[in-house]
Amino acid sequence: MPFRSKPAQGIVVALPTESDFVGEFEEILDVFEAPAFTEAGLAFVSRVADRCLAPLGLMLNRMLPRRATVRRQRRVLLTRSLAETSSAVEELRRRAPLQAAILESLLRQDGPIDERRLREDLGKRQLRAPIGRLLERGWIRELSDDASFPSPVLTPCLWAADVLARARIRPVYLCGEDRREGIAQLVEATLAGPRCAIVLTPGIPLAERLRDALAERLGFPIDLYHSGLSEGERGTVWERARCGGSRIVVGTRSALFIPLRDPGLVVVDEEQDRAYKQEDMLPYYHVRDVATALMEDVAIVFGSAAPSLEVFYASRQGRMERVPVGARMRGPAPVRVIAPPKGGASLAPALCEAIRAATADVGRVLLAVTRQGYYRGILCRTCGRSLRCPGCSANLVYRTKGATLVCRLCGRVLTELACPECGGVSLRFVGVGAERVEQAVRELVPNAVVARISGTEGADDPSRDLERLYEEGADVVIGTPMVSLGPSVRRLRLAAAIDVDAILSSSDFRAAERAYQFVHGLSRRLEEGEMIVQSRYPDHYALRAVVSQTPEGFYAQELEARRELRYPPFAHLARLVYAAGRSPETRDARVGEALRPLAVVVLGPVAHPWRRGHRMVLLKGDRRDLVRDACVAVRAKLPNVEIDLDPSRV
DSSP: EEEEEEEEEOOOOOOOSSOOOOOOOOOOOOOOOSSSSHHHHHHHHHHHHHTTTTOOOHHHHSSSOOOOOOOOOEEEEEOOOOOOOOOOHHHHHHHHHHHHHHHHHTOOOOOOOOOOOHHHHHHHHHHHHHHHHHHHHHSEEEEEOOSOOOOOOOOOOOHHHHHHHTTTTTTTEEEEOOOOHHHHHHHHHHHHTEEEEEEEOSSSHHHHHEEEEEEHOOOOOOOOOOTOHHHHHHHHHHHHHHOOOSSSSESSGGHHHHHHHSEEEEEEEEETOOOGGEOOSSSOHHHHHHHHHHHOSSSEEEEEEEEEHHHHHHHTTTEEEEOOOOOOOOOOEEEEEEEOOOTTOOOOOHHHHHHHHHTTTOEEEEEEEOOOOOSSSSEEEOOBOOOBOOOTTTTTEEEETTEEETTTOOEEEEEEESSSOOOOEEEEEEEEOHHHHHHHHHHHTTSSSEEEOOOOOTTTOOTHHHHHHHHTTTEEEEEOOOGGGSOOOOTEEEEEETHHHHHHHOOTTHHHHHHHHHHHHTTTTTSSEEEEESOTTTTOOOHHHHHOHHHHHHHHHHHHHHHHHHTTTSEEEEEEEEOOOSSHHHHHHHHHHHHHSSSSEEEEEEOOOOSTTTTEEEEEESHHHHHHHHHHHHHHHHHTTTTEESSSSS
16 A cells, blocks of 8 residues: 555554544555465464564564465376386486476375475476476376375374473473484374474574475475575465465474464474574564463473573473483593684694694594684774674674675675774774684695685575585584584584683673583584683683583583572563663653662663664563563653563673
8 A cells, every 4th residue: 555655565464344544545556465474373473572562563574474476386196107107207318307307206206296395306496397298298197286285194102292292281391412303203293193393493504404304204395484585485485384285394483483274383492592582673582482481282392402591490490391312322522621822823733733633534623613704803993892784783794805894694795994883994803703713724734625604695605504514525614603503423523612712701691601502512513533622711610511521510500690690590681772862861861760660670771882872771670570561661751662571692
């Protein structure tokens, strides 16, 4: 419909029969029936918006894909005998290779196959024309239209059926190094009945690998849903689920909102990862929080070998059930902490020697660095601020290729080496980034094949995950902490965590937890060999716990520190951000007036660390409802305040 003389799209959530509006209504220009919410999906998103104090319109707009390419998935079957079809394949192989490949794929099947499965098997995006020609020639026939996948014939194991039953009463925490088999059994047990499943991972490569493993096991295509897909692809998956064409979806954080017909299982693997918190833009929410609090009659399962303190504490308190899975075949790899190099080098001498030894022995090496780019951070000498993206406020990284500044979050590239805030050109580069480590490794072992996993625009394809890079012949792989997630890697002889001090020295109250999970996860990717940590803090209790293999000691000490400082899981937080305006004292006074009678601890207001012209307040409270009420009171005074309940970092 037109809005201020321009066409605008809207989402219809209800159709009232009467209106108090006295003017003329604008004409509706067009109606798009897809993609759309189901009634249950709309109610769920509305509950999430209310819980997170997020605008419902913004929440709906961010969750719903813009468009969908909905095509009927043709299901085809061979019509000729095995001998005739095999002969036709040989005849078609030279003049019509795609038709031959389709017939070969059908020969490998016991029954019909849909067009989407053929595209996945053959790695082709367009097969409609060759399928049409085979239909015309009578080599295949099309079955009657059926929007939904056939229900697989599965026999759930007793363990999975028991875990599902318990997980519908209270969330279950799967504790183990390799949980893939346990997750697969839970999915099979869910699909053996009429219900559907959602499986979440923190990253796209992890989601792709898990989707492939489950599809191979179950024997039918599985939809993948994540932000890396185009709007049309996401919309197509969304509509297929809404119309009953999908019974399982694997994806990242946003896949939680996929409108499956009857969800019965939600798995959140590697639940401790920060990617499950939407913290880059409104609406702010955490998958763990909204799943446990708002999803009814659904089995909620979390998986982790080094859980978040919230999950660990909940399991200790009996609010979550701990279920061990995936026994490790060998003991943990030895871990040693060495001092960082001096003189501006990236790699300590002991680590250099270990890399040489591992590559000389035809072993694989994995190096994890806390930041992308060439340096860990870039500071402006003029204004003193860290250089941040003008679009999304994420830290910028320096890329040597083209001497540019790159945003790791939105992909923006700045060709001018200047501070986006003040325009200053006097910059200070600090710390070690993945690109700098890559250069050092190439100089150290020039004959080794070195690869780097990076999410920045124009760098190595981030979908090529760790295992694929090694399969393609890499000897040394360099990546960010995401490479610490996942099962052990064959022939991995050395793993090293570089610049862990960047995490330990940060002001984040979760710094110790993040450092422990990073190093612990990286050490678990080893089947043999050793783990090296470069750090100036060898006596830090997070590192000592990994070296001595005593996770209980770490969690006990960290819980005690959180209890003393009143941080989660012993308190609830909220971060409020608002524009300072021309009179920041007046706005600060309004916030103080709203919070004064409420039973919450108020820290601030202070200048926002990277959003120029904005103020920030942190609230602490013993109960979530108290903190939420305080946020509502502030919003009544400042309607445009941004509210992040339970922020992942402060």
